[in-house]
Amino acid sequence: MHIHEWLDTFNKDKCKDKELLIVHEFLDYKSMSEVYCIANENKFKDLKVFCIYKNEKYRLTGCSRVGDVWIHSNLDSDHSYVNRVSIKELSGFSHEGEIKDIKNISAKEYYKTLGI
Numbered sequence: 001m002h003i004h005e006w007l008d009t010f011n012k013d014k015c016k017d018k019e020l021l022i023v024h025e026f027l028d029y030k031s032m033s034e035v036y037c038i039a040n041e042n043k044f045k046d047l048k049v050f051c052i053y054k055n056e057k058y059r060l061t062g063c064s065r066v067g068d069v070w071i072h073s074n075l076d077s078d079h080s081y082v083n084r085v086s087i088k089e090l091s092g093f094s095h096e097g098e099i100k101d102i103k104n105i106s107a108k109e110y111y112k113t114l115g116i
Helices: 003-009 018-030 034-039 107-113
Strands: 048-053 056-063 069-072 083-085 091-096
Touching: 003 018, 018 048, 018 056, 018 091
Parallel strands: none
Antiparallel strands: 048 056, 048 091, 056 069, 069 083
């Protein structure tokens, strides 16, 4: 399943699983453009999201426009990956840290802060 299909069909209002809600928000953020992600990185900088893949714990590090999700066996890794998999292959989501209550800003607003 393409990550955008999963994100778009996910019903946040009916979901009772806090971990899935955090995974959804994290992957929604990671699926945005690089400029948007940089502009809003403080909101997620203290958050680590984990999952189970083939009975082992991995760190969720991002996702691509191709539709796969990036995972790493090094639980301290922030950006790289060892596997690119479908969201449907993952389970047992958990997290450490919190999403900061910081207003998301658009890429246009971010460029303004840079004076561009």
